[in-house]
Amino acid sequence: VNLTVLAFLVLYYVVVLAIGAWAMRRGAGDDLEGFLLGGRKVGPLVTALTLQSTSMSGYMFLGAGALAFSHGYWALWYAAGDVGGGVLNLSLIGRRMRKLSQMLGSLTCIEYLERRYPSPATRLIAAGLTVFLLSFYVLAQFIAGGKGMALVTGLPYWVALLVAVAVIIVYTFLGGYLAVAYTDFFQSLVMLVGVLWILAASIAHLGGLGSANRAIAAVDPSLLSVWGRDFVHQGQWGVVLGALLVFSIGYMGWPHVVTRHMACRGRRRRAWRAPTPRSGTCCSCPPLTSSGSWPSSSCPASTTPSWPSSACPRRCCPAP
């Protein structure tokens, strides 16, 4: 167990739990709208960053790096869609969801659908699909959280999983959506700094972008192509289209993302035009993808896809 990493992790958990307690004292539990939507008073900056933070799932921090480690620059197709997902989401449905959900008095996206399209079947189908699909999604996030924590701390996986899940549940129950939004805000800043740090350190470690790519080519030249290792996806435009769309239009249907629109403060504010998601995703997607490619050049013998997520920062960043 790395005690320095553990100390920072404990500090991080203390901060998010404190945010949960602060949200509770701020009246998050006074009524249902306060608990579920933060009273629809969450500002544009926090809305923008919580939107991005909640969209940047375990895939982005473990899966994207692993994909790039296995298939090189092919992973850029996913990043290409992901970079614009936030602004597409805000520009197309943000303002509309905020206005319509308030007009219809909806506190959840399922309630919104039920009132927008009145039918007993609407709630049944929407709730059924949400519970079924989000169960797997949330499970994947929990596993990613546990694996990520186990990788960086050296704790057993089951301990890491329990701690990560417990902290999330506690701060969510304490402060409802307000706690979630502000912890997301804090987390997104941590993620942004971390990702940019890894990017800069990786480039410095490998001697520049040109050197990094030359080293990748030495492992397997096909990793530099946009078609994957051994050009396995060459000409598969349907797969390419799926990779582009899954994280660009995919965001718009996620209930936990739609909730961010509904909770944003005042329709007259500039939230829907906030440039933050744009800069946030621009900064995070390519580095995450690239930092998965570059370890393949410095450790070609590794066959563990999750290796880049922990080993790249450990190898490239200065030890604390």
Next chain:
Amino acid sequence: VFRLPWSTTLLLLGAPLAWILYTLGFLAVSRDWERDEVDEP
């Protein structure tokens, strides 16, 4: 660029550029949104 094939370079630089242009277009289209909503209840 950076010892990458031209197609990879195009994707690496072209995709962010396309989204930046989209964002600029959106900012232009939505510049009157706040004024439009002043009279709403």
